């Protein structure tokens with residue numbers, strides 16, 4: 001008997017987390033999904049959900065940890081807490097959980113492992129089968145994605161060790177943004193210096209921006225080529241993009257994932273001279289400034305919390321610091337909506353996605369408040385509906401649709417991975 005390997009394991013390694021999904025590409029069914037968080041701390045936690053779409057569970061969220069996480073009844077969810085030192089240990093723990101369900105990494109049905117890789121520079125414009133040269137290039141880009149590329153590399157190397165025979169496919173956050181025109185991608189600095197050091201806007205979260213902009217066209221009942229969309233990917237990291245006819249024409253993240261919107265722990269846009277000032281006047285080292293802007297800024301720097309749920313709780317309780325953090329976050333969003341409206345000329349939809357964008361109705365409401373002159377408004381009733389389906393939340397007669405479209409980076413990575421390895425593939429006995 002012969003069978004074709006049709007499963008793909010997707011690994012999304014973040015700086016302190018590992019999200020994973022195992023999918024069967026015949027019908028895109030999720031066979032397992034989960035999350036390891038707080039890697040490197042004493043209180044690491046692994047949440048594993050077998051058959052996340054199956055049974056009568058409420059559909060939950062793909063990341064298995066963004067929503068309130070309380071759907072205990074009958075979903076078969078398993079949780080394990082205790083120290084997990086690094087991404088190698090995390091993947092070994094995930095592998096053990098999968099094996100308990102008969103879905104171990106040794107399965108002959110596994111066709112490939114797909115990895116989210118955050119920084120691919122300009123070299124990688126499409127999903128790529130990993131070899132030594134690809135690994136070396138991802139490594140070379142560590143200085144411009146210091147929170148992400150090292151974790152991505154560990155994920156790939158550990159997966160290679162566990163299944164040396166399988167294709168490992170890298171799917172790059174930067175790939176979707178490589179269509180940006182030069183006038184959007186270049187910084188206005190000395191060209192020779194910029195070119196010598198490959199300094200330019202690369203943009204990130206591209207897999208999500210691509211998926212969500214395509215789904216938005218579907219939601220509007222139109223072809224992606226006919227639709228102009230502003231995508232607001234608001235997770236822990238956050239970025240905006242302007243997508244014209246399916247191609248990215250501008251995005252808020254830059255050389256690194258630090259630029260642009262206010263994020264959970266990152267400052268987003270600041271005057272670059274702040275860094276000189278911190279060095280020359282405050283006496284901080286470059287590494288200290290790096291840590292300040294990447295890990296101790298954004299929402300956490302402003303109010304001590306980076307989780308929008310907690311910030312909203314505090315705002316509702318009258319906490320002034322949380323209120324100011326929320327207002328700064330929203331003000332930056334508004335600026336990007338305005339800027340990208342100007343960049344696109346005609347906007348068909350403004351779309352919210354990722355943990356904050358999909359769940360935080362007050363953020364969506366505040367971000368478009370007062371933007372009626374741009375044709376933007378939300379319907380309070382529609383905005384309040386909680387759902388994991390793509391939906392329009394603007395009034396029926398609105399000139400520009402405002403929408404919520406849940407992202408699914410893992411599905412997109414799995415599809416791109418499978419498309420690559422399945423081309424011309426021979427049947428496995």
Ligand SMILES: Nc1ncnc2c1ncn2[C@@H]1O[C@H](COP(=O)(O)OP(=O)(O)O)[C@@H](O)[C@H]1O
Nearest residue numbers: 066067235236237307308309354355356359360
């Ligand atoms: N129900 C909710 N209400 C408001 N914000 C939420 C909710 N659920 C999740 N979030 C926000 O989403 C963030 C995580 O988003 P996510 O897209 O999973 O980020 P990442 O992929 O970068 O880890 C959390 O830090 C929190 O701020």
Ligand SMILES: CC(=O)OP(=O)(O)O
Nearest residue numbers: 204205235236237257
């Ligand atoms: C690029 C980036 O910021 O990714 P994340 O949101 O996963 O941190």
Ligand SMILES: [Mg+2]
Nearest residue numbers: 235236237354
């Ligand atoms: Mg994310």
